[in-house]
Amino acid sequence: MTHRLVPWLLALAALSFGPAAVAHKPSDAYLTLQVADTQIDQRLDVHLRDLDRELVLDHNDDGRLQWAEVRTRWEELQRYTAERVRLSVAGQPCSSVATGEPQLDEHTDGAYAVLRSRWTCPAGAQALTIDYRLFADTDASHRGLLRLSHGAGAPQTAVLVPGSTPPTTLALAASADGETPSGFAGFVAEGIHHILIGTDHVLFLLALLLPAVLVAGAAGRREAATQWRPMLAEVLKIVTAFTAAHSVTLALAVLDIVDPPSRWVESLIAASVVFTAIDNLRPMLAPQHRWRLTLVFGLVHGFGFAGALKDLGLGGGSLAASLLGFNLGVELGQLSLVALFLPLAWWARGTRFYQRGVLIGGSSAVALIAAAWVVERVFDLKLLGS
Template identity: 35%
Template sequence: MVFFIIASFSFPTLSHELSNGYLTLKNDSGETLSGELLLKPKDIGQAARLDTNNDGNLTWGEVRKNHNLANSYIQNHLIIRGSETRCTVSVAPPSIRDISAESLLVYPLSVNCALLNEVSVRYTGLVSDFPTHKLLTSITLNEQTSVHVLDSELTFISVSPKNIHWGSQFCEMVYQGIWHIFIGLDHILFLVATLLTVNLLRKSKRWVKERSVKRIVKSTVILVSTFTLAHSITLTLAALDFITLNSRIVELGIAISVVITALNNVYPVIMRLGFVTFGFGLLHGMGFASVFGDLNAQSGSLVMNVLAFNLGVEIGQLAIVALLLPLLILLRNLRLYSKAIMPIASSIIAVIAINWTLQRW
């Protein structure tokens, strides 16, 4: 059973079923906006037909060579208006940025409008090819940030500094925290790998069933609380710019943390998991902070946005634990669990994480 759970998590990793992107806009003056549109290469490649030789392998050369196709697609599907008329959007050639285990194409945007007392965005990109596509959108006007999620059902938003309400923004940031847990597959697999042995005991160099449900729940609470405390610390400090660390190093460290945790289930060396979970949790918090930073959630409401985003992350994390823990309690009664299911599940996670490590090296 756990094998299929892990397989279901790993399948989107390999097939990229989840489709998500980011749009950030910030006014530089009364008539101009600057920002970025971040999309998965596969998504924009398929939608804008960048893979011109149709070999199913989108290369960096094709991305650069066919920028006119991407530019045309973005111009047709991202309509930005100011207070009176449609704005002119210029799309520069992209670069690549890694966010939460994925490489995204970053298209710099320059937007010219007649008047920017109000900004509206209509986005219809990718949803015809990827119906579940979501665009996480952050618009900053006069130091006031409004955050929204555009998808197939909500394609249009209108923003002005006067209608930005803290309650709606708080809820939106909570939602984004939850969403980023579920698209952050490296964080999910770390959590799953950490909990796969919570229902077992190590005796005479063998894994055996933990008979006490109370001790299983207690161990789970300790590990999850330790992980939560650690990544909350670094998420908050990094989001508030008290600490910084190269995102490439962070993403590499997160991948390695998943490898070590998964392999430790199969070949136990570290038995005091609380200390290790705390240390790795600090790294994962930096990963969440990089995602938070790409939402461009800054301005006077930064502290509130950090708290709301962190709350969303915890809600998403607890939802995963609530689904997994009862299953683990039941599975511990199967002799096959400690001998085959747990080692196989851990090995699958390790293989996926090793692949991430090589990609991020």
């Protein structure tokens, strides 16, 4: 009975990141707080895509938001965000009023609404509590990226998880180097989080692993591998190549040595998934050379990881620690996926379900999904939903 369940568990592991998954980078909002005595000026940048998903801003449903569609709903946007971002000190709520004119700003992954407000808090506050609930009920992957400035000290940064209990509290005296409260461990956790919710990275890795438990047989047909050591050695080469490649470009991008446009990076990442999935269907590379393919595409994926790390906010003193922590988190997340998938694939490798259903059917589905991502990212369209 257990053996019969394995193919279905394997299919779930391979295809659970399908069309419903977001084809863009994970959802982020940018919360900037400038503290001056009892007043706090707030700027909140929220992606129009996320607001459209919640409030249906695209009135004519043409897949493209127009400035007029956003501007006419601006007061609603202000109310929506004000209800979901609240500040308090020592248990006493701060009061806020909306300020500023309707405004958009361009971030690496598209246009964001810029919503400003001014808070008045009780005097004598030593710490500020941020109760952040933006998209808490609809997007578990969303994160708020906080930057808090107070006086002449270095800004503090933090990653806000919507609806977290207890809410995030920061001292109103910034540390000397602007270190985040979560420090190194926090960047490790965010690296793990990013790889696990990064659907394109996950599908790329799974597409690489799908044929790993098979070998070329008679008439070029794939057959179940009989020895696990050569299979494991090949997987280790692939994982090592991916790690080495994306570590290089992650560092280059974070250090601003190389900074390619995000739109083209995301498009090339999607294209790498398409190519790898098609190579599963119509092999163009010998199995022993797939690590070279991984090395090349890993360079592109590293730039994608760098965009996520930059969004988290890096103080100069914490750059090395945050880079190392985030990269370590990505590797831990990647290894957890390999550890989950590979034993199941090895167990089911001899079944027709795996060789036809998972490898051929799964690779076909991945190729189609990723092809849609390429179109979405190159032409800034919405095909698979938000």
